[in-house]
Amino acid sequence: MDYGTLTIDEIRNGYRYDESEKAHVCNYCGRRFPAGQVFPMGDRYFEPEFAAREHIAAEHDGSFCKLIEGGAKYNTFTDTQKELLGLFAQGLSDNEIASKLGIKASTVRHQKFTFREKAKQAKYYLAVYEEVFGEDGSRRKAEDIVDIPNTATMMDDRYVITEKERERILKSEFETMEPLRLRHYPLKAKRQVVVLSEVAKLFDLGRTYSESETREMLSAVYEDYSMLRRYLVDYGFMGRKKDGSEYWLK
Structure with a gap:
């Protein structure tokens, strides 16, 4: 999503x-x-x-x-913050939370203050962003950066891809788009991201695929389906059971 x-x-x-x-x-x-x-x-x-x-x-x-x-790259909460938020969500008082965690109530109140200030900062940031790019980000151009997958496991320049770059990569790496057929698996990381993003669209969110189903779908895209499947998992587009018996779109 x-x-x-x-x-x-x-x-x-x-x-x-x-x-x-x-x-x-x-x-x-x-x-x-x-x-x-x-x-x-x-x-x-x-x-x-x-x-x-x-x-x-x-x-x-x-x-x-x-x-x-969840939230992958957007979820920057530490384990301690997650624990605190869970206790706040239960409606516990500052003193009750402090007792459970073995800390001072003043420490709990300070963390609550920090959460509130970050929320204010996020609102202000969003207001500025929407003023510049539009409420839904619709004031976009072909030079704009393609959205990064929520489940991305590696945050670096490989994800800095413009819409024009994406279209160019798709045309050069795929023989056909319908049905989807890959010429070869690219060596450059940026091209891999574009290719994997497109291949991932073959799978439905919320559905679990058996190993044989996954193999059949990917082999229709590229002969080395096992490599394609491995990179889909490594890049965070798909999840799988430890024994590799089931796969799903993240």
Whole structure:
């Protein structure tokens, strides 16, 4: 999921409304709750938006858990900060948190103050960004940088790719785009990022693929499917079980 396309509320709630499909969609697994339907959950029935909320709570342990542990490159919280936020989320008092962590209540209050100041800073930064680039980033040009995948494992110049560069790389590295067929696997890291980003689009978010399914899909793109699969995992586009029996899009 590209967090850059979501509003703060959509990130916080864990689901979004897809106007084209007329459905509420889970950010984490892609499950859809189309308008005009009701969804049974336990012994109750829910309309789409409420069903999405219940789904987040039941299947993903609530949005807070996914936010605090996810976000990849955007999640800069330390383990200590995550623990504190979890205790704050439980509604515990400063004294109760201090007792649990073996620290002073004043230390807890200072950390709470720090969180609040960072939130103010983030709001100010966002206001300036939206004034320059537009609320949805729509004031973009072909020279603008392509969005970095949320799950990127290596943050360096290999991700500094303009839209024009991306289009040029796609044309040179792929024989055809439909069906997707790779000429050869590039040696340069920047080109690898573009290639892997395109290959990853073949997989659906929220679906788990067996090893044989993954092999079949990737071998249609490139003969050395095992290398392609390895780099998809290494670059953070896909996850897999330790034994390699299942794969999924991150």
